[in-house]
Amino acid sequence: xxxxxxxxxxxxxxxxxxxxxxxxxxxxxxxxxxxxxxxxxxxxxxxxxxxxxxxxxxxxxxxxxxxxxxxxxxxxxxxxxxxxxxxxxxxxxxxxxxxxxxxxxxxxxxxxxxxxxxxxxxxxxxxxxxxxxxxxxxxxxxxxxxxxxxxxxxxxxxxxxxxxxxxxxxxxxxxxxxxxxxxxxxxxxxxxxxxxxxxxx
Numbered sequence: 079x080x081x082x083x084x085x086x087x088x089x090x091x092x093x094x095x096x097x098x099x100x101x102x103x104x105x106x107x108x109x110x111x112x113x114x115x116x117x118x119x120x121x122x123x124x125x126x127x128x129x130x131x132x133x134x135x136x137x138x139x140x141x142x143x144x145x146x147x148x149x150x151x152x153x154x155x156x157x158x159x160x161x162x163x164x165x166x167x168x169x170x171x172x173x174x175x176x177x178x179x180x181x182x183x184x185x186x187x188x189x190x191x192x193x194x195x196x197x198x199x200x201x202x203x204x205x206x207x208x209x210x211x212x213x214x215x216x217x218x219x220x221x222x223x224x225x226x227x228x229x230x231x232x233x234x235x236x237x238x239x240x241x242x243x244x245x246x247x248x249x250x251x252x253x254x255x256x257x258x259x260x261x262x263x264x265x266x267x268x269x270x271x272x273x274x275x276x277x278x279x
Contacts, residue, residue: 116159153232
């Protein structure tokens with residue numbers, strides 16, 4: 079954290095628009111990225127990021143300076159995104175630059191690029207099966223490397239609940255991944271044997 083950040087926060091709490099603008103400039107990228115990965119749509123992510131900072135501004139005087147400011151902001155963003163996902167009932171997650179995958183080669187060839195896109199798509203499908211809160215836990219843990227305590231604080235749940243949700247989500251993702259692998263392998267074998275040439279589902 080920037081050592082001057084508490085000063086900027088204090089000034090913003092006293093009504094300084096310049097100080098709040100500075101905070102927005104510092105945190106607009108991580109807030110937008112979280113919204114993008116939760117909602118999977120650039121336009122919706124922009125709206126969600128703007129709403130996050132609006133709510134932060136409206137509640138800034140109630141911010142507890144004993145709490146991490148970045149965690150407080152991300153918690154506002156996560157709660158808003160969870161509400162949006164529940165409303166539309168179509169959970170999607172953007173997987174650009176996902177840490178679940180190895181970093182791409184500096185100049186990947188066409189086959190490598192295609193393989194990476196297919197891999198991302200598979201993981202996107204897997205994550206879309208999770209509930210909004212489970213997805214938030216996974217994103218905050220694996221994309222932002224937040225501790226169990228920080229996630230619990232952000233999502234207003236106990237540390238044990240965070241661990242339970244994360245464990246359950248990982249088991250679900252792993253099982254679904256194995257199922258996908260089995261189906262893909264079966265289709266490949268049947269296609270090679272000339273029995274079928276396209277998926278039956």
